[in-house]
Amino acid sequence: MDETLRKVSNLGSEKFSPIKPTVIQYGTAGFRANSELLSHVMYRMGLLAALRSKKKKATVAVMITASHNPEEDNGVKLIEPMGEMLEITWESFATSIANAPDVELSICLESIINKEEIDFSLPADVVFARDTRSVDLHLSQAMQCGLEVMGSTFTDFGLLTTPQLHYIVRCMNTNGAYGEATEEGYYCKLAKAFASLRKSVLHVGNYDNKIQLDAANGVGACKMKEMIKHLECLLDIELHKDGSDGRLNYKCGADFVKVQQTSPEGVLLKPGVKYASFDGDADRIVFFYADEDHKFHLLDGDKIATLVANFLQQLITASGLSVNMGLVQTAYANGSSTVYITEELKIPAACVPTGVKHLHHQAQQFDVGVYFEANGHGTVLFSSKASEIIQNAVSHTGMTDEQKSAASKLLTVMDLINQTVGDAISDLLLVEIILCTFGWSMEDWDKCYIDLPNRQLKVKVKDRNDIQTADAERKVVKPSGLQEEIDQLVSKFNKGRSFVRPSGTEDVVRIYAEADCQVNADRLAHEVSVKVYEIAGGVGDKP
Numbered sequence: 043m044d045e046t047l048r049k050v051s052n053l054g055s056e057k058f059s060p061i062k063p064t065v066i067q068y069g070t071a072g073f074r075a076n077s078e079l080l081s082h083v084m085y086r087m088g089l090l091a092a093l094r095s096k097k098k099k100a101t102v103a104v105m106i107t108a109s110h111n112p113e114e115d116n117g118v119k120l121i122e123p124m125g126e127m128l129e130i131t132w133e134s135f136a137t138s139i140a141n142a143p144d145v146e147l148s149i150c151l152e153s154i155i156n157k158e159e160i161d162f163s164l165p166a167d168v169v170f171a172r173d174t175r176s177v178d179l180h181l182s183q184a185m186q187c188g189l190e191v192m193g194s195t196f197t198d199f200g201l202l203t204t205p206q207l208h209y210i211v212r213c214m215n216t217n218g219a220y221g222e223a224t225e226e227g228y229y230c231k232l233a234k235a236f237a238s239l240r241k242s243v244l245h246v247g248n249y250d251n252k253i254q255l256d257a258a259n260g261v262g263a264c265k266m267k268e269m270i271k272h273l274e275c276l277l278d279i280e281l282h283k284d285g286s287d288g289r290l291n292y293k294c295g296a297d298f299v300k301v302q303q304t305s306p307e308g309v310l311l312k313p314g315v316k317y318a319s320f321d322g323d324a325d326r327i328v329f330f331y332a333d334e335d336h337k338f339h340l341l342d343g344d345k346i347a348t349l350v351a352n353f354l355q356q357l358i359t360a361s362g363l364s365v366n367m368g369l370v371q372t373a374y375a376n377g378s379s380t381v382y383i384t385e386e387l388k389i390p391a392a393c394v395p396t397g398v399k400h401l402h403h404q405a406q407q408f409d410v411g412v413y414f415e416a417n418g419h420g421t422v423l424f425s426s427k428a429s430e431i432i433q434n435a436v437s438h439t440g441m442t443d444e445q446k447s448a449a450s451k452l453l454t455v456m457d458l459i460n461q462t463v464g465d466a467i468s469d470l471l472l473v474e475i476i477l478c479t480f481g482w483s484m485e486d487w488d489k490c491y492i493d494l495p496n497r498q499l500k501v502k503v504k505d506r507n508d509i510q511t512a513d514a515e516r517k518v519v520k521p522s523g524l525q526e527e528i529d530q531l532v533s534k535f536n537k538g539r540s541f542v543r544p545s546g547t548e549d550v551v552r553i554y555a556e557a558d559c560q561v562n563a564d565r566l567a568h569e570v571s572v573k574v575y576e577i578a579g580g581v582g583d584k585p
């Protein structure tokens with residue numbers, strides 16, 4: 043071990059020394075920063091991934107992406123053996139290793155090894171992939187050097203969407219029970235489930251299988267082209283923003299469409315046509331359309347969550363199985379969606395802090411847990427108990443044909459869903475199946491409930507970590523006095539709601555507000571950002 047740690051230190055200071063002494067934090071979804079600052083972080087994440095693999099005695103994964111961030115940023119995150127986000131205690135190890143001075147790197151590694159009682163002589167195995175950012179290759183090589191110096195075996199999967207890598211690592215650690223551990227295996231599993239479900243729907247009503255897809259000029263474009271080859275022409279997808287001419291996430295993609303509440307630049311909306319946008323690494327999707335008056339309508343993660351929960355609830359009821367279902371949201375969920383879920387669908391809804399790991403964890407508390415962030419990141423988890431009940435039902439003699447047919451559909455739906463993490467491609471296919479089953483157009487889907495007008499803003503402050511929150515980020519506890527000011531502002535607006543929190547991926551404080559009309563939502567968001575600026579030490583121009 044000593045010999046390896048010595049090599050780790052030498053290589054670190056010779057080739058991967060930090061360019062400047064900035065502090066970097068393992069945030070909502072790993073490290074994110076300007077690419078130029080990340081070589082040493084990548085190298086060190088290679089070291090940590092090897093340790094995590096030794097600790098878990100399993101293959102782990104490393105994804106190099108900065109998701110919806112601008113092209114010049116990059117990022118890295120570690121993925122657990124079952125495709126889940128890195129365990130929270132290890133996030134702080136990641137932060138300490140990334141920020142350790144060169145001379146303390148081996149001491150820092152050693153302290154993790156001791157704290158976690160890792161048997162260093164065990165083998166390590168890591169799989170990794172990257173999105174289409176131009177500097178990804180260089181950064182992935184730095185990460186690979188970290189793996190090599192630790193003596194870890196590894197497989198470089200090249201370009202993948204984030205959810206494809208999550209899927210592959212889970213397949214590897216379940217001996218193929220979850221699917222074949224290849225990109226091709228991913229397409230085949232999803233496409234087979236899609237075709238089976240699609241062909242069982244005989245009357246499609248108002249449903250239309252045409253989609254105009256904005257792929258954010260990211261990795262989702264080339265991977266969707268591959269998926270289309272497997273879909274037997276059951277969907278008619280036209281790709282926009284496929285990376286051939288345009289910058290990643292620039293005025294396009296799911297984050298742009300959701301936050302700006304408008305269509306991607308250059309994509310002209312034709313009334314009645316269905317549109318969807320992926321984000322840069324294809325783990326988020328939002329839908330949108332224009333009505334006859336050319337008004338833009340967004341169908342975001344909340345609308346997807348309610349659609350999916352409605353569909354699954356109908357199948358569960360039809361199958362007569364006793365499995366419970368719950369829906370998990372964050373404070374960003376539109377107030378109308380929560381009312382619709384609890385009062386119309388009568389499904390229990392939980393609210394957790396931002397970040398997939400929190401949603402995923404909460405969803406595991408249900409037999410069937412649906413979770414979505416309003417931004418379009420989400421999936422469904424089936425507990426092992428639920429999977430077993432559904433599997434047994436298909437061949438159970440005491441059930442009616444209708445019950446068996448519903449159970450069998452549920453089983454196929456489980457194959458269509460990437461249960462490891464939110465997946466834009468899988469979610470797109472799932473939404474299409476549901477719309478087709480319900481015979482719904484975009485307008486039909488949109489009618490389920492009407493979103494409260496809302497606005498997201500951001501404010502730069504001296505240190506965003508000075509803002510501390512509680513109650514699933516719905517209340518500010520520090521700096522003192524800020525929450526009282528927000529309450530005061532909110533009370534002036536009909537149906538007003540607002541909260542603020544430090545971003546985990548950008549150096550800003552995010553502001554969210556909703557109210558009875560767009561003008562009021564905009565005013566409330568603006569007034570709250572002014573308070574944040576004044577009380578939390580804003581920098582730059584006042585909002």
Ligand code: NG1
Nearest residue numbers: 070071109397415417545546547548
């Ligand atoms: P931050 O920057 O912590 O708000 C954003 C999203 C999260 C999550 C992460 C990871 C919003 C408001 N926040 O986090 O939901 O998706 O990025 O990509 O959408």
Ligand code: ZN
Nearest residue numbers: 109321323325
């Ligand atoms: Zn993403």
